Amino acid sequence: MAAQQAGYAPVLILKEGATETKGRDALRNSIEAARVVSEIVRTSLGPRGMDKMLVDSLGDVTITNDGATMLKQMDVQHPAAKLLVEIAKATDAEVGDGTTTSVVFAGALLSKAQELIDSDVHPTVVVDGYRKASEKAMEILNGIAIKVSPTDREWLRKVALTAMASKVVAQDAEYLSKLVLDSVLQVAEKRDGGYKVDIDSIKVEKKPGGAITDTLFVKGIVIDKEVVHGGMPKKVENAKIALINAPLEIEKPEISAEIRISDPTKMKAFLDEEARILREMVQKIKATGANVVFCQKGIDDLAQHYLAKEGILAVRRVKESDMTRLAKATGGRIVTNIDELSSNDLGYAALVEERKIEEDKWVFVEGCKDPKAVTILVRGGSQRIVDEAERSIHDALMVVKDVVESPAVVGGGGAPEAETAYQLRQWAQTLSGREQLAVLAYANALERIPLTLAENAGMNPLDAKTELAKAHSEGRRWAGVDPFESKVVDMDAKNVYEPLSVKLQVVKAATEAASMILRIDDIIAAKGTSAGKEGKPGMPGGE
Ligand SMILES: Nc1ncnc2c1ncn2[C@@H]1O[C@H](COP(=O)(O)OP(=O)(O)O)[C@@H](O)[C@H]1O
Ligand SMILES: [Mg+2]
Structure with a gap:
């Protein structure tokens, strides 16, 4: 690239072969790349989501429904798309569940942002509006959450079952959730008036052979x-x-x-x-x-x-x-x-x-x-099954840990997202002009979660949207999508609950990633990197 001033030789600031994409094009390019990633994981959200078969460069096959695993193995190249992979990883490390949700939500935030930008709202206004909306969303989530006792096995069982419902091992979730509860409660230690769970104290060892129901809880170490x-x-x-x-x-x-x-x-x-x-x-x-x-x-x-x-x-x-x-x-x-x-x-x-x-x-x-350290010895018909069982057990251990450490839950099935969207829309009435537009866009993006669950269960998303809106305006705060019966139901009646901390993390991580991408107005890519390659729009690297 050369900057030329009258009378002077051009000043070269980039290496030969590097490309630069500027302004709205750069932003559109990044948004598209991130949305491609989000589209890929979208169909796997929820208990009726599809599984993905991943083949790595050595030909090893993984079949999974776990968002974090998919993204880690996808080897994404575009920098903006990588940001989404990062939030999935951060969410996985922080709360252990909600990875697919956070990526789908971030993708939706970006789509809605693109619409606003196309109708001439400046990206900075969108970013500011999103930030305000996310703070309000967390306040709403905290407000609707149910406070529970951190050692109440009934509540813990419910969140463990919800985390495993969307996994390949769902039919054995009841059996595995008992082992998960035994493990977490055994290693939980009282601290500062609450509990702390060191997840490393739970050793998950695996060996193909037998059935999943041969999986053992060992009050000690293997x-x-x-x-x-x-x-x-x-x-x-x-x-x-x-x-x-x-x-x-x-x-x-x-x-x-x-x-x-x-x-x-x-x-x-x-x-x-x-x-x-x-x-x-x-x-x-x-x-x-x-x-x-x-x-x-x-x-x-x-x-x-x-x-x-x-x-x-x-x-x-x-x-x-x-x-x-x-x-x-x-x-x-x-x-x-x-x-x-x-x-x-x-x-x-x-x-x-x-x-x-x-x-x-x-x-x-x-x-x-x-013992303050225990083992779960995972068994199952094949290496693939024990691998996926291990991942599901990890998610379940993490959500149970989440609730033991921060004892509050919300309904599942996209109910908290739908309720938060509903309350955000009401709050938006108090805001002015463009800010209001951004908050409404945020609410619409949140609503994509229950609507994606509905779509993945074969429901008509428009019908689901109308029904959800109606239910929430009537004060049914836990109205969400039951993907098994393909209808809108009250999730509390279905006993489907998730940790509040997972939903807070989803809101935080997705908003951060979307904002980071929305602030990009210049992509400078070294020669040969995919962001620098010519590509068709919508694909990573597209101009
Ligand atoms: N039995 C169920 N009924 C309705 N929704 C459920 C049920 N089990 C799980 N879900 C929902 O599925 C979503 C999680 O899907 P999942 O594929 O595990 O994605 P993530 O990686 O985000 O956890 C959550 O919104 C959760 O409430
Ligand atoms: Mg999950």
């Missing part, structure tokens, strides 16, 4: 490693567990050193010395009363032999994350120096046992006393 030595016990009851983050080996020097021993008796003395050190290590462990050892590092063959002779069950090279979970589950402390190990550091489990899981041998640590 380690995907076997007992290190054949002579060790495979089962220890009343386990006293040492957690060691130090090698049970003689540390070899970093650089290879050579030791020359000429005298055979010296050789023996050298080996004896090694054996003595290892035996001492094992004696120290034994002296604390430990009968199980989990070691984050290696265990020397000879040390294994001594441990076996003492009847101690040991597992080596345990992952750091599993060591942390073992500490939380058994109440033990991880020591980094064997000399410091004492009986106070030992954890407890009623049973430590190696079991065969299909072709593998795994160690189960169970029957812990009030």
Whole structure:
């Protein structure tokens, strides 16, 4: 690109081959790219949404209904489209659910914005109006939400079921939701007058085989490693567990050193010395009363032999994350120096046992006393099924965590979106001119959520829109779309609830992404990037 001033040579500020798209064209281009992404996930929203089959560059196939998974695997190139993928990821990390909703909503916000811009409303006015509308929307959502008790299993069960209703494993949702509740409530810790749930304390381990209903909740930790030595016990009851983050080996020097021993008796003395050190290590462990050892590092063959002779069950090279979970589950402390190990550091489990899981041998640590880390062992007919089950369990764990931490729920089926749209429209009457237009556009975009649910269930969106508007004007605040019966119903009567925090996050994330895209008036793309390539309008990179 060159900027030319009279009398001067052109000033080159961009690299050769770079392209620049400016003003309204740039904006239109970005909006289109983001909308393409939103269109793709739109048909998968809700329990009657379609699944997507994703094939990655290695040919691996994933079948999923999970918005976050789809977007992560789509490998989107256009910068504006990438922004939408980012909000899906942020929503996934923040609240774990509502990813498809936030992308569909952001896409709708952008469509409505395009209409306003086409009728000569400046993008800045739209952005300001959207910001005000989103603040009001959050206020409305907070106002209509139902406050619940954070440990009330009935409410938690309802939100877990709603999160899983839209997934491939929906028919087993009832069974899985019980395991999800058991896990979250087990690891929840009281803090600052409320509860905190560390989702990493719930280990989700999976193994194809059996049925989904063979999925287990383990009050402890399952380690995907076997007992290190054949002579060790495979089962220890009343386990006293040492957690060691130090090698049970003689540390070899970093650089290879050579030791020359000429005298055979010296050789023996050298080996004896090694054996003595290892035996001492094992004696120290034994002296604390430990009968199980989990070691984050290696265990020397000879040390294994001594441990076996003492009847101690040991597992080596345990992952750091599993060591942390073992500490939380058994109440033990991880020591980094064997000399410091004492009986106070030992954890407890009623049973430590190696079991065969299909072709593998795994160690189960169970029957812990009030463990603050637990395991869900996912089973199912195939790798694909356990993968999708794992994703659904993740969503359910997250929504239950959301409610335990911020105990408030709203109805599902697009009811809160429809109610918020209804109240926003009334509020818009108090605003003036162009601002009012932006708030109305925002309300229309929110309404796209129940309408998309309706469309995906094969309903006529216009009929659904009229019915929803009527119901909400009559004060039926939880009137939403029941995709199974393809009609507008009161979601509270259907027991379909979602965490308030998911809806707040959807509003926040989608508004932020849409605003960011609406502020773009210049795209400068390096040569060869897709945003810089010529493309047809509507496709990423289109001019
Ligand atoms: N049984 C149900 N009846 C009506 N709506 C439901 C039901 N189960 C889930 N939903 C709705 O489906 C939507 C979520 O769909 P989903 O595909 O999980 O997308 P997201 O990734 O946004 O969570 C929410 O609006 C939720 O209320
Ligand atoms: Mg969901």
